[in-house]
Amino acid sequence: MLKIYFELNGEPMYVEIKPGEMLLDLLRRLGMKSVKEGCRTGECGACTVLLDGKPVRSCLTFAAKIKGHRVTTLEGLGSPANPHPLQEAFLETGAVQCGFCTPGMILVAYDLLSRNPDPTPEEVREAITGNLCRCTGYVKIVEAVLLAAKRRREGVWR
Amino acid sequence: MKKTGPVEIVKPKDLGEAIAFVRKGGMPLAGGTDAFVRIRKGFWDPPFLVYIGELPELREVEIREGGAEVGAAVTHAELLRSEVPRRLPIFRLVLEKLGAPAIREMGTIGGNVANASPAGDTLIPLYLLEARVNLVGPDGERSLAIEEFVLGPGKTALREGELIVSFWIPFPEGDPVPYFHKVGRRRALYIAVLSLGALLWLEGDVIREMRLALGAVAPTVVRPREVEAKLRGRRLSHEDLEPLCAELSAATSSITDIRGPDWYRREAAGRLLLGLLRLREA
Ligand SMILES: Cc1cc2nc3c(=O)[nH]c(=O)nc-3n(C[C@H](O)[C@H](O)[C@H](O)COP(=O)(O)OP(=O)(O)OC[C@H]3O[C@@H](n4cnc5c(N)ncnc54)[C@H](O)[C@@H]3O)c2cc1C
Ligand code: FES
Ligand code: FES
Numbered sequence: 001m002l003k004i005y006f007e008l009n010g011e012p013m014y015v016e017i018k019p020g021e022m023l024l025d026l027l028r029r030l031g032m033k034s035v036k037e038g039c040r041t042g043e044c045g046a047c048t049v050l051l052d053g054k055p056v057r058s059c060l061t062f063a064a065k066i067k068g069h070r071v072t073t074l075e076g077l078g079s080p081a082n083p084h085p086l087q088e089a090f091l092e093t094g095a096v097q098c099g100f101c102t103p104g105m106i107l108v109a110y111d112l113l114s115r116n117p118d119p120t121p122e123e124v125r126e127a128i129t130g131n132l133c134r135c136t137g138y139v140k141i142v143e144a145v146l147l148a149a150k151r152r153r154e155g156v157w158r
Numbered sequence: 159m160k161k162t163g164p165v166e167i168v169k170p171k172d173l174g175e176a177i178a179f180v181r182k183g184g185m186p187l188a189g190g191t192d193a194f195v196r197i198r199k200g201f202w203d204p205p206f207l208v209y210i211g212e213l214p215e216l217r218e219v220e221i222r223e224g225g226a227e228v229g230a231a232v233t234h235a236e237l238l239r240s241e242v243p244r245r246l247p248i249f250r251l252v253l254e255k256l257g258a259p260a261i262r263e264m265g266t267i268g269g270n271v272a273n274a275s276p277a278g279d280t281l282i283p284l285y286l287l288e289a290r291v292n293l294v295g296p297d298g299e300r301s302l303a304i305e306e307f308v309l310g311p312g313k314t315a316l317r318e319g320e321l322i323v324s325f326w327i328p329f330p331e332g333d334p335v336p337y338f339h340k341v342g343r344r345r346a347l348y349i350a351v352l353s354l355g356a357l358l359w360l361e362g363d364v365i366r367e368m369r370l371a372l373g374a375v376a377p378t379v380v381r382p383r384e385v386e387a388k389l390r391g392r393r394l395s396h397e398d399l400e401p402l403c404a405e406l407s408a409a410t411s412s413i414t415d416i417r418g419p420d421w422y423r424r425e426a427a428g429r430l431l432l433g434l435l436r437l438r439e440a
Contacts, residue, residue, distance in 0.1 A: 048260055060195065130261060
């Protein structure tokens with residue numbers, strides 16, 4: 001057994017990890033149920049989290065790698081009581097149907113907007129290329145990200 | 159899909175220890191975007207993994223006199239954010255089409271090359287720029303031309319215990335126009351069914367000098383040097399390029415796999431040459 005220190009959604013963590021454990025399993029074990037297991041082979045994006053602010057696949061990241069690093073899951077952005085502006089935009093535009101892809105989508109959108117505050121629809125589509133959605137057909141997701149981008153430029157953000 | 163159990167991962171304290179672990183049979187692990195997928199699917203079953211992704215010797219990007227030195231464990235996203243695409247714009251064209259943002263944040267250039275997939279995207283600029291692969295192992299350091307390093311699908315010149323440390327990518331003379339076109343089965347997140355990269359030195363619309371690299375049409379990426387030679391002095395026009403399409407097709411020794419049959423690749427490879435005409439508009 002190995003104990004590692006890392007930061008999860010702004011909170012310091014000191015946890016035991018199992019040999020060969022993947023970040024996806026560790027995060028779900030710690031109660032971060034927004035992190036979804038879809039394919040486990042890097043293709044669907046449902047397990048995406050931010051590592052030091054950059055999107056990664058938690059299904060292809062071994063848990064020990066995050067020692068000393070900063071991990072953000074959707075729980076770190078907002079909650080039902082206090083939703084993040086991106087979450088609000090997704091709800092308002094109808095970009096959420098079953099919701100399985102939503103956490104990953106919102107995290108890659110968050111990364112995009114931190115790099116590019118005024119993206120074109122094409123740039124939004126390019127940012128979400130690695131995140132599959134079986135329900136919405138993507139149109140509303142792109143709309144939601146553009147709406148959140150607009151609000152971010154108007155100062156509605158955190 | 160065969161589910162394998164967890165694999166043990168060791169984190170060596172330095173390069174020397176990494177080499178020692180790899181010599182004992184450990185498989186190098188960088189971004190894990192290929193390794194964990196293949197282990198998961200049951201294609202690979204390494205005794206243990208040796209995490210080399212944070213060894214400082216493998217992490218540097220340095221612009222030097224005459225070229226760029228890029229560490230093997232530099233991720234695609236880091237390379238895109240570095241000075242390299244400004245000096246070598248072919249890298250921007252290729253890396254922006256590789257995987258998706260999260261795959262680019264994880265996957266490394268060393269992992270892409272060590273995989274030696276004929277569809278490995280970073281091989282296209284490395285072949286075009288005639289890069290060298292710097293290796294270190296139990297017997298010391300050596301350096302190979304990229305075309306000597308990649309031997310076939312999944313096959314490289316790596317010896318027991320050897321690691322790729324970095325790539326030396328020489329700056330070409332002048333300012334060649336870069337070109338990259340990747341054909342896939344869908345619009346997002348695709349591995350190349352075939353691809354064509356090129357560097358063109360133009361005088362007006364006349365090709366003074368030209369390098370071509372074809373991906374996924376043979377056991378390795380290929381440089382069709384006869385076609386390159388025949389393109390010299392030709393115009394970037396339909397009449398001048400069309401006659402060479404068949405020759406470009408002939409330069410392929412196609413492979414049939416899950417992404418497409420060989421007759422398609424042969425036919426399509428030749429036609430890719432006409433894509434260069436798009437450069438005229440620019
Ligand atoms: C969803 C998805 C999409 C993808 N899309 C693309 C794509 O568009 N184009 C493309 O080319 N690839 C693509 N890939 C494949 C993969 O992401 C790349 O090949 C990546 O560059 C591999 O790097 P890595 O660091 O993750 O390799 P790892 O998985 O860590 O290692 C791969 C292999 O290389 C060896 N290795 C790694 N580093 C070294 C070193 N320094 N010395 C010696 N051996 C080493 C390892 O032992 C292993 O055998 C995709 C993968 C996924 C999961
Ligand atoms: S579960 Fe990780 S990408 Fe699908
Ligand atoms: S909302 Fe169901 S997968 Fe996207």
